[in-house]
Amino acid sequence: MARKFFVGGNWKCNGTTEEVKKIVTTLNEAEVPSHDVVEVVVSPPFVFLTLVKSLLRSDFHVAAQNCWVRKGGAFTGEVSAEMLVNLGIPWVIIGHSERRALLNESNEFVGDKVAYALSQGLKVIACIGETVEQRESGSTMAVVAAQTKAIADKVTNWDNVVLAYEPVWAIGTGKVATPAQAQEVHCELRKWLNQNVGADIAASVRIIYGGSVNGANCKELAGQPDVDGFLVGGASLKPEFVDIIKSAT
Numbered sequence: 001m002a003r004k005f006f007v008g009g010n011w012k013c014n015g016t017t018e019e020v021k022k023i024v025t026t027l028n029e030a031e032v033p034s035h036d037v038v039e040v041v042v043s044p045p046f047v048f049l050t051l052v053k054s055l056l057r058s059d060f061h062v063a064a065q066n067c068w069v070r071k072g073g074a075f076t077g078e079v080s081a082e083m084l085v086n087l088g089i090p091w092v093i094i095g096h097s098e099r100r101a102l103l104n105e106s107n108e109f110v111g112d113k114v115a116y117a118l119s120q121g122l123k124v125i126a127c128i129g130e131t132v133e134q135r136e137s138g139s140t141m142a143v144v145a146a147q148t149k150a151i152a153d154k155v156t157n158w159d160n161v162v163l164a165y166e167p168v169w170a171i172g173t174g175k176v177a178t179p180a181q182a183q184e185v186h187c188e189l190r191k192w193l194n195q196n197v198g199a200d201i202a203a204s205v206r207i208i209y210g211g212s213v214n215g216a217n218c219k220e221l222a223g224q225p226d227v228d229g230f231l232v233g234g235a236s237l238k239p240e241f242v243d244i245i246k247s248a249t
């Protein structure tokens, strides 16, 4: 079965109520390919999740940017998977490189989080990617394979997982991976999944690219056979996000 194109917008730690409403209005008024062709998920900060969910067109969905690794309880400042489910939030981003780097989230911790979120019924955008030092030392595949293995060790059903390959050196830098660089890693990841997880899963899991995607570079990236969509940061706050959604066709 063909993999449906997926476009995620990660708003990160940005926005006021007014700015959020403005982005949602732009999205609601946009003419984009149908939900049969492209799945669109936007990820506002926790505090705006219910507002965005209440205002956003029904063919687009929302994602949280993180959730706690286990059932909620005495974990000050955390938000549990159960709470997201309770609010009707269907998706969560887990393992973003900013959290891996700034909050020391290890591969194993990310794997545990993905498994717990899935067990509660959430769908997960699981992020992986190498640093510039790792790329320059030739260890890109070893790094992303280890990150993926930590997820595969805890997860058996991949139906609700989208894998986001986001090279750290491309995030927020304007230094986008070339289509060939993205395709190479996505293809290798699919081979890794084929050999280590299963042929059906390798064929069906969507592997999306993130890192300085914008309205100008999205079309060529989208044309790569193993690039099944995007996780967009900065450009998801701007009207050009609509052009990125349109790159699905």
Ligand code: G3H
Residues within 6 Å of the ligand: 010, 096, 166, 170, 171, 172, 173, 174, 210, 211, 212, 213, 231, 232, 233, 234, 235
């Ligand atoms: O989650 C999104 C990525 O971090 C990409 O961010 O598009 O601003 O480079 P960016």
